[in-house]
Every structure is written in structure tokens, then in C-alpha cells.
Amino acid sequence: MDMTARISSHFDDAIDAMKASSGELAGPMSIAVDMLFGAIANNGRILACGNGGSAADAQHFIAELVGRFERDRLPLAGIALNTDTSILTAVGNDYGYDSIFERQINALGQPGDVLVAISTSGNSANILRSIEAAHDREMSVIALTGKGGGKITELLHETDIHLCVPHDRTMRIQEVHILVLHALCDGIDALLLGDSL
Numbered sequence: 001m002d003m004t005a006r007i008s009s010h011f012d013d014a015i016d017a018m019k020a021s022s023g024e025l026a027g028p029m030s031i032a033v034d035m036l037f038g039a040i041a042n043n044g045r046i047l048a049c050g051n052g053g054s055a056a057d058a059q060h061f062i063a064e065l066v067g068r069f070e071r072d073r074l075p076l077a078g079i080a081l082n083t084d085t086s087i088l089t090a091v092g093n094d095y096g097y098d099s100i101f102e103r104q105i106n107a108l109g110q111p112g113d114v115l116v117a118i119s120t121s122g123n124s125a126n127i128l129r130s131i132e133a134a135h136d137r138e139m140s141v142i143a144l145t146g147k148g149g150g151k152i153t154e155l156l157h158e159t160d161i162h163l164c165v166p167h168d169r170t171m172r173i174q175e176v177h178i179l180v181l182h183a184l185c186d187g188i189d190a191l192l193l194g195d196s197l
């Protein structure tokens with residue numbers, strides 16, 4: 001096996017995935033920035049969740065809101081729903097793993113808040129239930145998916161935003177998702193602080 005060629009093919013495939021995603025997602029991402037900024041401006045909160053690598057992406061995104069992205073600014077209100085091991089083990093143990101995000105949204109979500117739901121397959125049951133709970137709480141949803149969007153596609157409302165990476169491999173989809181989340185942070189900062197860097 002030519003390992004160098006195998007590794008190079010990851011870079012080539014990632015470049016293709018990024019280019020295809022730029023064409024499909026830049027427009028809806030700009031609407032997502034407006035949605036997030038609107039929630040923040042109205043004292044709303046951003047809740048985010050995902051499983052596995054997408055859990056890491058959710059908490060990475062929220063850290064950049066509460067902490068900072070590239071420039072100093074006020075802290076922004078966000079909560080990653082996959083970080084509190086006591087909540088996750090208690091709710092998972094008592095109500096089931098599918099409820100771990102739904103239960104927190106029912107506890108915390110307010111009308112005008114935004115849920116950022118991340119699932120590469122679009123089919124993880126706890127993410128599907130998080131979206132239903134967000135709708136029940138009159139929250140808007142930004143869904144980051146891939147593989148055609150899975151069951152999430154059917155759950156979303158007209159007013160929600162679906163950022164579906166046009167790729168079928170989980171790792172490629174996750175690589176685009178982290179760019180998407182960074183671009184959303186950059187967009188929020190541009191609206192808050194001006195567009196210079």
C-alpha cells in the first residue's frame with residue numbers, strides 16, 4: 001500500500017468536498033448568521049448538541065461564543081448540551097439515551113433561542129428528538145448534516161435552516177462542519193464588530 005498516496009487522497013477529497021459545500025451552503029449559512037445574531041440581539045441563547053465527533057464540534061462552537069473567536073468582544077450566551085456528564089448519565093440512565101438532549105431543551109429552551117443540531121447521518125434519535133423539543137419550545141433550528149440529511153430533513157420547518165454537506169463519508173462531513181461553525185462565528189463577529197480583521 002502506498003500510504004503517502006492514501007493520505008494525499010484525503011486532502012484531494014477534502015478540497016473537493018469543501019468546494020462543493022461552498023457552492024451549496026454559503027447562501028443558507030449567511031441566513032444562519034442572521035438567525036444567530038437575531039437571537040443574541042434579543043437576549044436569546046444558542047443551544048448546540050451532537051454525538052461523538054459532532055459533540056466535540058458542538059462544544060467547540062459554544063466555547064467560541066462564550067469565550068471568543070478571533071477578536072475580543074462580549075461573551076455570547078451559548079450552552080453545549082453534550083458536556084455535563086452528570087446530566088448525560090442521569091438522563092441517559094433514567095429516561096434513555098434518546099432523551100439526553102430533549103430533556104435539557106425542555107428544561108432550558110425559550111422561544112427565540114436557536115438549536116444548532118449536528119448529525120452527519122441526520123438519523124441519530126437523540127438529535128431528532130432535540131429538534132422536536134426545540135419546536136415545542138418555539139425555538140428555531142439550524143441543522144448541520146450530510147448523507148442527504150436523513151430523517152432530519154422531514155422534521156425541519158420552513159423557517160429552520162438545513163446545512164447538508166454534499167458528501168457520504170462521516171469524516172469529510174465533519175471536516176466541513178467545523179469550517180461551517182467557524183464561518184458562523186466569523187459572521188456573528190463581523191455583524192457585532194465590523195468586517196475588518
Ligand SMILES: O=C(CO)[C@@H](O)[C@H](O)[C@H](O)[C@H](O)COP(=O)(O)O
Nearest residue numbers: 051052053054119120121124170171
Ligand atoms: O467522529 C466520528 C467519526 O468520524 C464518530 O465519533 C461519530 O461522530 C459517531 O459515530 C456518532 O455517533 C455519529 O453520529 P451522527 O453523526 O450520525 O449523528
Ligand SMILES: [Zn+2]
Nearest residue numbers: 053170171174
Ligand atoms: Zn470524527
